Amino acid sequence: MVKTKELTDFECGKVINYYEAGDTERAISEKTGYEKTTIHNIITKYHKTGAITVAPRSSCPKKLTVRDKRHFKAIINKNWRKPEENLREIxxxxxxxxxxxxxxxxxxxxxxxxxxTALRKLSVSERNRKI
Incomplete structure (x- = not known):
């Protein structure tokens, strides 16, 4: 079966509470409506780590920082008639x-x-307000 969504911390906590109350995985599955495998995985993770929270995901670092974006906006405000390629070169x-x-x-x-063309249509006050 395809995993469709991740359970929230509250839902995982509910499963752990049922487990600690002495319910079996099958009984928890019937009470909550989650698959037995999902219940088993939550309980196993709880035994290994002691936590029920979802681990933060890593991702690629962004190429442009907030400071770079502000600088790029300043370039746009000064050269708002130039095309995107020229703005990128600048x-x-x-x-x-x-x-x-x-x-x-x-x-x-x-x-x-x-x-x-949208750059040309924006007034100076609208361009300054965007970021």
């Missing part, structure tokens, strides 16, 4: 941080700039 020259085109496009979109 950013790379000023910071030395070579960032790909898709990263810059995602960053622009995240700041509220949807295209180069």
């Amino acid at each position: 950013f790379t020259a000023s910071t030395g941080n070579d960032v790909g085109r898709s990263t810059m496009q995602r960053t622009l979109y995240g700041m509220g700039y949807n295209s180069c």
Whole structure:
């Protein structure tokens, strides 16, 4: 069976409470509606680690920091008529941080700039308000 979602800490705690009260895995499965394998995995993890919380996930570090984004916004405000490729070149020259085109496009979109024409349509106060 495919794992569809992860149980919350509250749901895992409920399973552990049933287990500590003396219920079997099968009985817990019937009471909660979770699969017996899920119940077994929660109890096994509880015995090994003593915790029921979900471990934090690791991820790739971001290419642009908050400071880089502020700097990129300043470049946009000064050169708002230039296309994205030129803005990226200016950013790379000023910071030395070579960032790909898709990263810059995602960053622009995240700041509220949807295209180069959108940069022209925003007033100065709207451009300053985005970040």
